Amino acid sequence: MENFIFQNPTKIIFGRGVHKEAGREVRKITGRVLFHYGGGSIKRTGLYGQVMESLKKENIRVFELAGVKPNPVLSLVQEGAGICRKNDIGLVLAVGGGSVIDSAKAIAVSAPYPGKSMWDFVEGVTRPLEALPVGVILTIPAAGSESSDVSVITNEDGMIKRGYHNELLRPRFAILNPELASTLPPFQVACGAVDIMSHVMERYFTRTENVDLTGRLCEATLKSVMANAPGAVKNPADYNPMAELMWAGTIAHNGILGTGRTGDWASHKIGHELSSAYGMTHGLSLAIIFPAWMRYVYRIRTGIFCQFAERVLDMDTGSAPEEKTIIEAIGKLKEFFGSLGLPVTLKDAGIGEERFAEMVEKTQLFGPIGSFKKLDTRDVMEIYRLALG
């Protein structure tokens, strides 16, 4: 086990009806809020009105910024930061999924820095000293951004998608009501489930030894997602599986599962380029890339992949050769993603090799990626090729 520091102070408020407590939570922090959201879906479902009512009840002055799209962009972040500065905003309230939350975090960390862009932080030119508090009302179990320390933003100048980590980014509170996910399209729920599993697997497949407890906690979370995702995809209004999935989404990414071990995160970066190039939903990119990554790297440490087969997929690994077990396990994982209604190869997603060279190059902008196996240009190209199917 490696030495580590872990702290996650986000207050989680979980359950039926809890979104109506938004106003009360905001009031403890400020009277001026930036209400940040995506498109019209929260207006259609009535959530917009309920949140507004909850804020008004506490006499909170509300400023609004809508328009977050999947793969949130730097230009909207800068617009939001400007609104915050101009109006002395005390908290950014994200109402939505991972993209809205990531955008809100980026706004929160940009607001105190007039004239600067948070891309300076991403590139390590300078470091933030403070950030506005962020509050969350989550509408989809997926990104885990509701209590994570990371924001993933796309810089339209070059269409570069990058994650930025900083403890300042952890939301002050996160309101999780599984009922709010009841109107999601099944495709979104499926992508969310894959995203959650990927957050666990990025941590699980490690070269760090002697991480028994966190390994088992990862396995437990993966098993729970695999047990509940099919029900949540089939009927997003079924409270129980959706509740399990939503809490798993937070647990997967609140940091605990990564304590004492080095995670990999190459699959995320390789998948990000599919989002940048084709606008592919994040979870879908992972359903396609993660199995390809596994296939490419498993020889580095077969033991952890056999353990995955045995403990997560309940495979009887008995006397079978390790390699056979692992290939079969990867197949089973793809089968599971497929059973959620997702394509699991680039071909099935209608994507060919045309832009591979450009995508590969972008993954290397900050040097080789990953830690389980450091991946250079040639490696990433191989993984895209394996993902073709």
Next chain:
Amino acid sequence: MENFIFQNPTKIIFGRGVHKEAGREVRKITGRVLFHYGGGSIKRTGLYGQVMESLKKENIRVFELAGVKPNPVLSLVQEGAGICRKNDIGLVLAVGGGSVIDSAKAIAVSAPYPGKSMWDFVEGVTRPLEALPVGVILTIPAAGSESSDVSVITNEDGMIKRGYHNELLRPRFAILNPELASTLPPFQVACGAVDIMSHVMERYFTRTENVDLTGRLCEATLKSVMANAPGAVKNPADYNPMAELMWAGTIAHNGILGTGRTGDWASHKIGHELSSAYGMTHGLSLAIIFPAWMRYVYRIRTGIFCQFAERVLDMDTGSAPEEKTIIEAIGKLKEFFGSLGLPVTLKDAGIGEERFAEMVEKTQLFGPIGSFKKLDTRDVMEIYRLALG
């Protein structure tokens, strides 16, 4: 799943050598500290000197209060609170195990209330509005007090041992270095392992339905403790199993495993009376009482006990009658506790029925106990009898 609120802001600093960072952590909060500990063991091991050096290096003014004994008492708490008030202490630094930490928390919550005793809080006469911050350097994996919201104190007036819960009690930081546990007697490590498992099991055996994820996380933690405790008991200086046990101790009691479910906690209360009456080590009382409690209550919800047999003890429950499986599982759990070198019956611990009546009565001071099954006088008597062996 039940609605819940979860927040645990304790900063965990984990690994080899990290206790030397104590001074730096304290300095972020205050320049005046109450160094609170037990007997001479931290002086023998050199930890006392190292902590003192780390504090002095940051020019922190140190006041001392030693003398915490297992099952910490209210009188010492009051003495500590007095020292804090008189010397304008800014943080109580607990260096030790659960008893020292619980005592420190009680001091921290008492200090701002001159003329009052924290027993008023325990009895619900009044509620605290603030508390001093607490810092922890942990020397034994067991109580989980390093990031929990509870302090268990014994009031010598009547020898009543009670837990008091309040979010104000969560330590600001906790320094966990498994090396510090390397000199523990194996008996203490064994008792710690049972305490950790009991914290999980008190949450695991619930009547709340649809708690798949937290159920699996509980199982993962139990399995990890069962896999690592034997090694840690055999050789407390073996870093890896001790590290797993130490992190499990925190995970078991930081609140996550109880989210969305109602815990029981009757076994703790029944065990507390053995500590009050006989000075029995807390973990040992649980090794004796928990299996007796299981035996007495399992019929309420056999499914969860069968699940425990299957998923935690790897029993093949196949076609065996439920009752047979459960009795066998309880036997296996006792066997495991026994394998750590602990007596698992009152008789083996040299205790008879002489004081049962008095102990039973004390468990009912605040009414019936537990929630899986509400236990009254008659029930608790039955459990003590079952524990006789």
